[in-house]
Amino acid sequence: MVARLERKAMSNESEQPLAQRQGPVLRRGHAISRGTTDQRLLDSHGDTEWVHQDPWRVMRIQSEFVNGFGALADLGPAFSIFGSARTSPDNPEYATARELAKKLSDRGYNVITGGGPGIMEAANLGANEGPGLSVGLGIELPFEQSMNDYVELGVDFRYFFARKTMFIKYAQGFVVFPGGFGTFDELFEALTLVQTKKVTSFPVVLMGSAFWNPLMEWLKGPVLAEGKISAKDLDLLHICDDVDEAIKILIDAETMRKKMVDEFGQLVNGHK
DSSP: OOOEEEOOSOSOTTSOOSEEEETTEEEEGGGOOSSOHHHHHHHOOSOSGGGGSHHHHHHHHHHHHHHHHHHHTTOOSEEEEEOOTTOOTTSHHHHHHHHHHHHHHHTTOEEEEOSSSTHHHHHHHHHHTSSSOEEEEEEOOSSOOOOOTTOSEEEEESOHHHHHHHHHHTOSOEEEOSOOHHHHHHHHHHHHHHHTTSSSSOOEEEEOHHHHHHHHHHIIIIIHHTTSSOGGGGGGEEEESOHHHHHHHHHHHHHHHHHHBOTTSOBOTTOO
16 A cells, blocks of 8 residues: 655755655654665565554455355354363262253254353353354463364454454353353453443353352442442343253343344334
């Protein structure tokens, strides 16, 4: 893309340009670069470090979205299940996640997880035991975390934000089991999108009252008392221990969403 230089009336062509435009980017003062993008592309015979710089990474990011959309475009109704990768198979939470995923799968829903061990493995296993598709969206990490054996359709990502987009776009709701920072990240990402109406009728179910009740007490206490959230924001969260209750919350919300939003994501029937 050729850079365009803007100058005031100049008596000397060597005078420094006041502004430089490179497509949508405006550069002034110290941000002005020497030469043009085309010149650097055609004349450069130096090292290849440029392929590791941010503009080149944009292409990798784009490819992640293209690959994710392509793999999941025909997925159909699904729910995402999150929780700790450290949950062992002998933990009751593992059995609960497996049961939940199995019952969702039996009802014709697909199940999406992060594709790793722990709760993710349990949910993929449960989905595998029914007719629904077992999906894993993995992430490149400094330590080894391979896709678990129960994933039928797996996609690996370099970037968390691309992966999180897939979780939201292709799921009708989240079920969140006890977990750590990664689980909290997905939870509050979803809550923010629901609160700001970026997604419509998107249920967030927290499984395990003993684990999640202290969080709710904190939200109801200082967070609400200091006006950081409104009282109605607390209604975005549903805490339960019963698998069938969780499924009812998910399906009821999906039914409501179908009444509120058309196939193109537009609100219908006077909904706001």
